[in-house]
């Protein structure tokens with residue numbers, strides 16, 4: 305007699321919220337409590353539909369640019385970072401600006417400023433049009449050129465091949481970035497590396513656990529939004545690491561039962577901007593579809609936290625005095 309294979313879910317950990325997202329969301333929530341609604345937020349505070357609509361319901365108004373914010377109002381800059389000119393525009397409009405840029409993105413901005421001050425050519429590996437790349441490039445537009453993956457290497461030209469450094473967006477695929485760097489080094493053997501990893505701990509950890517579970521998975525589901533770079537990369541990493549299929553879903557109801565028809569093992573993770581309640585809802589849906597057996601696979605404990613932006617903490621302290 306053949307036994308029916310046990311249907312199971314391999315639940316990746318770490319998953320979901322990173323320290324930078326947690327801080328950015330808390331910044332909007334605390335600002336709403338302290339100053340009252342509405343609070344304006346330039347761009348999506350983090351790239352997640354559910355987070356954005358929840359904050360909208362609490363009184364946050366999301367805008368694309370500072371000119372949409374009434375003069376003198378409070379505006380929060382998103383976790384992805386902004387170019388210096390965005391701070392200048394806020395000052396010109398007399399806005400009260402609170403900067404929720406993730407400190408790990410700010411670190412890349414500092415690197416860009418430092419190397420530009422030393423007159424390096426800076427090759428920024430990242431995705432064209434992504435907010436983080438726009439913000440970092442704005443620190444030194446005349447020194448930075450974007451390299452959008454390995455295929456972008458052919459277009460690179462530098463002034464002095466002995467004075468060139470690469471930096472990267474924080475949420476890329478580690479393996480693809482290393483491939484881009486290897487191609488760059490074939491062209492520019494004296495290319496320097498950043499002083500420390502630009503791809504952040506959260507992106508790396510989520511990809512690492514995904515690589516571990518993917519070879520055992522028929523299907524991998526990643527909870528996250530289409531404009532979330534780290535979520536999209538996780539699906540790619542899962543398929544490259546051996547999962548037969550990988551899907552990105554914002555919500556549990558988006559799961560098509562046909563995806564799981566022949567599956568025995570389903571891998572599940574979530575992007576760094578995804579609240580755990582959405583993963584819980586996906587687990588409930590998977591249980592309805594016969595995947596009630598959940599095994600959590602832990603690779604590393606994350607303990608990093610970031611304190612709220614100084615400008616907000618100062619006002620919170622004054623209000624409680």
Ligand code: SF4
Nearest residue numbers: 322324325406474504
């Ligand atoms: S994904 Fe990384 S860089 Fe982006 S907010 Fe989270 S910790 Fe910061």
